[in-house]
Amino acid sequence: MLTAIIALGVLAIVIGAVLGYAAIRFHVDSDPVVDQIDALLPQTQCGQCTYAGCRPYAEAIAAGEADINQCPPGGEVTIQNLADLLGIDPKPLNPEHGEHKEKTVVRIDEEVCIGCTLCIQACPVDAILGAPKQMHTVIVSECTGCNLCIPPCPVECIHIEPVPKTLRDWSWPLPAEARHD
Amino acid sequence: MTEAPHRPAPLDLSFSRRYRFHGGLHLENCRAAASDQPILPAGIPPQLVLPLAQHIGEPAECLVTVGERVLRGECIAQATGKISAPVHAPTSGTIAAIEARPVPHPSGLPAPCVVIDTDGADEAAVAGTPDYTQLEPEALLEVLRESGIVGLGGAGFPTAVKLGRRNHVELLLINGAECEPCIACDDGLMRERAQDVIEGVRILRHIVQPAATVIAVEDNMPEAEQALHDALVRLGETGIRVLNVPAIYPTGGERQLIRVLTGHEVPSQGFPADIGIICQNVGTAAAAHAAVNRHEPLLSRIVTVTGDGVRHARNFEVLLGTPLAHLIEAAGGYTEQIERLLIGGPMMGYTVSTEAVPVIKTTNCVLAVTAHSMPAPPPAQPCIRCGRCAEVCPATLLPQQLYWHARAGNHDAAQDFDLFDCIECGCCAHVCPSHIPLVQYYRHAKTAIWAEEIQLRASDIARERHEARLARIDRIKQERAAQLVRKKQALSDKAAGNDARQGAIQDALERVRRRKESAGITPRNTDNLTPEQQQKIVEVEQRRRDRTRQQDTD
Numbered sequence: 001m002l003t004a005i006i007a008l009g010v011l012a013i014v015i016g017a018v019l020g021y022a023a024i025r026f027h028v029d030s031d032p033v034v035d036q037i038d039a040l041l042p043q044t045q046c047g048q049c050t051y052a053g054c055r056p057y058a059e060a061i062a063a064g065e066a067d068i069n070q071c072p073p074g075g076e077v078t079i080q081n082l083a084d085l086l087g088i089d090p091k092p093l094n095p096e097h098g099e100h101k102e103k104t105v106v107r108i109d110e111e112v113c114i115g116c117t118l119c120i121q122a123c124p125v126d127a128i129l130g131a132p133k134q135m136h137t138v139i140v141s142e143c144t145g146c147n148l149c150i151p152p153c154p155v156e157c158i159h160i161e162p163v164p165k166t167l168r169d170w171s172w173p174l175p176a177e178a179r180h181d
Numbered sequence: 182m183t184e185a186p187h188r189p190a191p192l193d194l195s196f197s198r199r200y201r202f203h204g205g206l207h208l209e210n211c212r213a214a215a216s217d218q219p220i221l222p223a224g225i226p227p228q229l230v231l232p233l234a235q236h237i238g239e240p241a242e243c244l245v246t247v248g249e250r251v252l253r254g255e256c257i258a259q260a261t262g263k264i265s266a267p268v269h270a271p272t273s274g275t276i277a278a279i280e281a282r283p284v285p286h287p288s289g290l291p292a293p294c295v296v297i298d299t300d301g302a303d304e305a306a307v308a309g310t311p312d313y314t315q316l317e318p319e320a321l322l323e324v325l326r327e328s329g330i331v332g333l334g335g336a337g338f339p340t341a342v343k344l345g346r347r348n349h350v351e352l353l354l355i356n357g358a359e360c361e362p363c364i365a366c367d368d369g370l371m372r373e374r375a376q377d378v379i380e381g382v383r384i385l386r387h388i389v390q391p392a393a394t395v396i397a398v399e400d401n402m403p404e405a406e407q408a409l410h411d412a413l414v415r416l417g418e419t420g421i422r423v424l425n426v427p428a429i430y431p432t433g434g435e436r437q438l439i440r441v442l443t444g445h446e447v448p449s450q451g452f453p454a455d456i457g458i459i460c461q462n463v464g465t466a467a468a469a470h471a472a473v474n475r476h477e478p479l480l481s482r483i484v485t486v487t488g489d490g491v492r493h494a495r496n497f498e499v500l501l502g503t504p505l506a507h508l509i510e511a512a513g514g515y516t517e518q519i520e521r522l523l524i525g526g527p528m529m530g531y532t533v534s535t536e537a538v539p540v541i542k543t544t545n546c547v548l549a550v551t552a553h554s555m556p557a558p559p560p561a562q563p564c565i566r567c568g569r570c571a572e573v574c575p576a577t578l579l580p581q582q583l584y585w586h587a588r589a590g591n592h593d594a595a596q597d598f599d600l601f602d603c604i605e606c607g608c609c610a611h612v613c614p615s616h617i618p619l620v621q622y623y624r625h626a627k628t629a630i631w632a633e634e635i636q637l638r639a640s641d642i643a644r645e646r647h648e649a650r651l652a653r654i655d656r657i658k659q660e661r662a663a664q665l666v667r668k669k670q671a672l673s674d675k676a677a678g679n680d681a682r683q684g685a686i687q688d689a690l691e692r693v694r695r696r697k698e699s700a701g702i703t704p705r706n707t708d709n710l711t712p713e714q715q716q717k718i719v720e721v722e723q724r725r726r727d728r729t730r731q732q733d734t735d
Contacts, residue, residue, distance in 0.1 A: 038644070041640075042636075043640035043641070043643040043644045043647065044643070045643065045647050053647060054647075055647075055648075124650065125643050125646040127646070142643070142646065144640075144643045165288070166290065167234065167284070167286055167288060167290055167292050168635065169631075169632045169635050170286075170290055170632075171625060171628030171632045172287065172624040172625040172629075173621075174621075174622070174625050175561065175617075175622060175625075177560070177561050178588050178622070
């Protein structure tokens with residue numbers, strides 16, 4: 001009787017110690033679900049979902065506070081991917097947050113720019129280069145097309161432009177008959 | 182005795198039998214139209230347009246400026262990154278522009294090009310390399326890399342990269358099995374310049390040091406085979422074998438040719454090097470010969486101009502960058518019923534919309550067709566699941582499944598059916614009784630997947646930049662807060678600090694005075710004065726004293 005209690009007690013202590021150690025040693029800081037959701041979002045950081053960026057939106061989805069259909073830049077593809085990940089039914093994009101458009105970039109009209117730096121402060125990915133009273137310019141390859149720099153501009157010198165297609169990201173069109181599906 | 186499954190049986194290098202690859206088609210051959218006549222130099226066009234990306238991998242980086250004069254063989258764009266190839270000026274002339282121009286690509290999109298106004302002098306830049314047999318393989322690879330040599334069979338993979346990746350090479354396979362109907366550039370090359378090919382093969386062999394070296398030709402190119410045999414005899418070369426393979430399309434595909442000769446399969450998503458084989462095109466071998474023995478980088482290639490849309494089909498030796506218009510003119514111009522212009526053969530070629538596009542390193546054939554010889558395909562009908570596509574697929578894929586998934590945009594599923602093992606040979610679409618443009622579906626799916634990957638990488642970078650920005654804003658905020666705390670601390674300490682500071686100033690002054698005394702420093706400009714100067718000083722002193730006294734009395 002006593003042996004059994006001691007044996008089980010020792011076992012409980014040992015296993016408890018191992019589990020306790022593992023919990024500290026292999027501690028995961030962030031919620032892996034948030035990471036997985038974040039990986040599916042387009043990282044435009046535009047805030048159209050009403051959250052302050054893609055990661056806060058991912059956290060809200062993981063917490064069940066936000067729906068999966070609030071990301072216009074991601075569009076149907078992102079909604080489908082999120083639905084697959086979370087095992088729920090996809091739903092159409094919520095029009096309250098905007099509609100899905102082809103990716104664009106912005107360009108600063110350098111003749112008009114007064115160098116106020118307001119757009120630099122607004123850019124979520126540091127894709128605008130410039131200094132006070134100096135000309136500003138957009139690093140087009142880093143621009144996500146969030147358009148957050150447009151409202152702060154006092155002289156309206158920032159314009160939206162389509163992303164030029166290159167040989168690298170061009171893809172063959174689907175044959176005509178499939179496009180009617 | 183059975184081999185472990187992960188270790189395939191060693192290659193049979195006796196080549197005593199031919200194997201059969203799955204599927205394939207017997208196609209009517211129309212190679213003779215072009216290769217029965219000697220190769221004709223297409224001459225120097227007034228302008229050459231040289232795209233910076235004529236190969237697989239990173240585009241080359243331009244080294245010249247507009248207005249600069251360049252000589253034949255001069256490097257005008259250097260390789261960047263691991264997989265890349267330089268571009269050389271094919272003749273002497275002046276750089277007219279560096280801008281986006283239409284390039285041979287199914288998209289019809291323009292891409293960065295260097296445009297050379299040729300001067301007709303064809304003045305060469307001087308270069309030289311020592312006897313290659315004395316060179317280490319590594320040095321020889323460097324020569325090939327600097328010469329801008331890429332796979333001339335059509336893929337355009339940088340040759341030096343391919344040869345440099347080898348581990349142990351059992352078989353060096355030189356591909357002369359030009360299987361697509363109508364294309365005859367390799368046939369012409371082997372018929373007329375068999376010796377160049379053999380010399381080139383010797384160089385490649387010196388680099389990879391294989392156990393066996395084989396040149397494969399189709400059994401319907403007897404002239405080429407004979408020419409190679411003759412050249413071997415002439416050069417006294419006994420270490421290279423010329424073998425023929427049955428002319429079944431697409432036996433010229435790398436994987437199919439390896440299967441036919443060795444019976445081995447290149448693993449899915451793998452390379453021939455994984456089973457100890459390096460495969461190179463005959464044109465690439467000839468280019469290696471020119472680079473090493475004649476010190477000439479890749480400046481021209483042989484292009485077949487054929488089809489019933491041109492008057493005189495034949496092979497041309499064409500400077501890279503030559504616009505198709507110039508080439509068509511050299512072939513006697515179009516016939517009246519010309520319908521469209523293709524780059525590549527009738528099975529795998531793609532239509533180009535303008536004849537301003539230039540010949541690049543991978544252009545093997547220009548095909549001008551009439552509606553009669555290549556009518557537009559009838560409208561596609563629904564798939565009737567006959568399975569003929571699967572019967573002819575040389576990659577043993579399930580074209581029907583790929584079709585469904587590609588059409589539905591289900592790219593993951595398409596990849597599960599080994600979409601990327603598809604060589605786009607066109608056999609499935611050729612036999613499809615419903616005339617479904619199957620290959621276009623596969624090309625769409627492949628390129629869409631690549632585009633998605635590019636997008637994914639871009640979003641990863643955006644995430645990183647956004648996180649870096651948030652971290653920076655946070656850091657600045659903390660630094661400001663810390664600074665504020667320090668300032669407040671300093672203010673509250675001010676009263677107590679005043680006396681201490683005065684004391685410190687006095688100490689410092691005292692220190693300076695003592696140092697001056699100990700060093701014996703006195704104002705120099707008051708020594709050794711003349712009596713007049715001394716007098717002036719006395720007067721000034723007197724005036725100052727008077728003024729001070731006056732102020733005191735006021």
